[in-house]
Amino acid sequence: MKNLSQKFLRGSTAFALILIVCVGAIYVLVSTVKPVRTGLHDVAKGTMFERFLPHDDDHDHDDHDHDEAAAPVQGQAVEIAFSPIAARNMGIDDSAITTVEAVDYYKSLTFPAVVVERPGFSTITVPSPVSGVVTKIHHESGVAVAPGEPLFDILLNQQEVVKAQTEFLALLKKREINTAELQRLAGLDSQIVPKQKRDLDYEKIQIDSDIEIQKNLLLLQGLSEADVANSLEKTGRIIRNMTVYAPSLEQEANIASAAHADDEEHVFTIDELYVTTGKNIAVGDSLCQLSDYCKLAIKGKVFAINEKPLAHALASKSRVTASFEGGGDGRGAREIVNNLFLRSIDNKIDTSSGTLYCYVDLKNRFIGYQVNGESNLRRYTQWHFKPGQRCELNVEYEPLPDCIVLPVDAVAKDLHEMCVFEWVGNEEDKRIWRKKPVHVIHQTKDVIAIANDGSVFPGAKVATKGASFILAALDAANQKNAGGGGIQHGDHVH
Numbered sequence: 001m002k003n004l005s006q007k008f009l010r011g012s013t014a015f016a017l018i019l020i021v022c023v024g025a026i027y028v029l030v031s032t033v034k035p036v037r038t039g040l041h042d043v044a045k046g047t048m049f050e051r052f053l054p055h056d057d058d059h060d061h062d063d064h065d066h067d068e069a070a071a072p073v074q075g076q077a078v079e080i081a082f083s084p085i086a087a088r089n090m091g092i093d094d095s096a097i098t099t100v101e102a103v104d105y106y107k108s109l110t111f112p113a114v115v116v117e118r119p120g121f122s123t124i125t126v127p128s129p130v131s132g133v134v135t136k137i138h139h140e141s142g143v144a145v146a147p148g149e150p151l152f153d154i155l156l157n158q159q160e161v162v163k164a165q166t167e168f169l170a171l172l173k174k175r176e177i178n179t180a181e182l183q184r185l186a187g188l189d190s191q192i193v194p195k196q197k198r199d200l201d202y203e204k205i206q207i208d209s210d211i212e213i214q215k216n217l218l219l220l221q222g223l224s225e226a227d228v229a230n231s232l233e234k235t236g237r238i239i240r241n242m243t244v245y246a247p248s249l250e251q252e253a254n255i256a257s258a259a260h261a262d263d264e265e266h267v268f269t270i271d272e273l274y275v276t277t278g279k280n281i282a283v284g285d286s287l288c289q290l291s292d293y294c295k296l297a298i299k300g301k302v303f304a305i306n307e308k309p310l311a312h313a314l315a316s317k318s319r320v321t322a323s324f325e326g327g328g329d330g331r332g333a334r335e336i337v338n339n340l341f342l343r344s345i346d347n348k349i350d351t352s353s354g355t356l357y358c359y360v361d362l363k364n365r366f367i368g369y370q371v372n373g374e375s376n377l378r379r380y381t382q383w384h385f386k387p388g389q390r391c392e393l394n395v396e397y398e399p400l401p402d403c404i405v406l407p408v409d410a411v412a413k414d415l416h417e418m419c420v421f422e423w424v425g426n427e428e429d430k431r432i433w434r435k436k437p438v439h440v441i442h443q444t445k446d447v448i449a450i451a452n453d454g455s456v457f458p459g460a461k462v463a464t465k466g467a468s469f470i471l472a473a474l475d476a477a478n479q480k481n482a483g484g485g486g487i488q489h490g491d492h493v494h
Helices: 002-032 084-089 159-186 194-220 225-235 304-315 467-482
Strands: 079-082 097-099 102-116 123-127 132-137 150-156 241-245 268-273 286-291 295-303 320-324 335-340 342-345 355-363 366-372 377-383 390-407 412-414 417-427 430-438 440-443 447-451 461-463
Touching: 079 084, 079 467, 102 304, 150 286, 159 194, 159 225, 194 225, 295 304, 295 390, 304 342, 304 355, 304 390, 320 355, 335 355, 355 390, 390 440, 412 467, 417 467, 430 467
Parallel strands: none
Antiparallel strands: 079 430, 097 461, 102 295, 102 390, 123 286, 132 150, 150 241, 268 286, 295 355, 320 335, 320 390, 342 355, 366 377, 390 447, 412 417, 417 430, 417 461, 440 447
């Protein structure tokens, strides 16, 4: 029993000595090791953040400001720095920094839309002006033709047209005889044949009147003034073949693009042929259908609750922009078409969807190319905008003077507040970003308008994208700091 007591006493003494030595070693270690930084710019190296590094109390911060009152919450940092690699990984490079400017902006409505034809204008049916047989088709379907270009040749077989031409030629011959007789009498003594000369003068007036009436009848039966002048009046021959031409802009003044006030080329496209060579046709039969896409329309679909601001935009001729996916550059970027205006708003609402339609005129353009055909050179066009193409319309309706406009990615949401990140300086090769709460007054799909209330001053440099990533990094750094992983210096973490 005595030996047991002695062994226990010796064991207790040894344990106490070991415990004292361990406590002393821990004290020495804690007093000699320096604190580490806990900022997100010091997170693990090789990833988005660098590893934690030791921090000296005499660290130089003269290259950026430390506003101790800037931290909104006690112990919470509002600044964070990133290494160049980490910044590039988040897309925050030199191109993602902009200088804040106060501008006049407009509230706007954004809604889906689609490119459509203009009813009654974009599609043209070419009718046959006469009865006859189609002897030649100049172009096939899909070919582009200019105004006034020949489309069909027709052999006339309408007896009324042939009879009217015959009577017209007889009147021309009668006028010729009358004119010759008047010239003969002009050389004689006017006192000898006064009555005969008066009769011939009256007859000439009657003949000229009959010729004008007969000419108008021929025009009504489908012949053109050029046909009458070049064939009947000039050569005295009956017209047996007639050519049908594509409408000219002067003839088709109601065509949408006939209002072209510029020098751009105008073309039609043959959409469909309704006849074949050798087919017998009557007056008014459709020969082909042409499409005129020089000017189209954009049909927007907007909720009826937004009719009032839309009507205000229509009355004030506010600016409209259209955004098309895949701008034709092969890179998928959106194409923005500016300087558009509302043309009209529907007066009825779709009861099933609660929406109504509005319309915007859209000027079109094309790329032309040519292909060698069997008998002639065929021309084709590739239109830039096509019916059925989808887009978005943005309609301005209310001015917002003296505000700051930034891209959507420049603003991040932090629970109950919105914020941007201002570049306030550098720390070695790292940029330091300061969190700035802002008041958002309007937002669209692409941009955000914030109040110019001093939260961010004009001239400051802010990140235009990656704000959500910066905010997440700052929150992670603050959580790390709150967990005792490091210390906070001023209003940012290290």
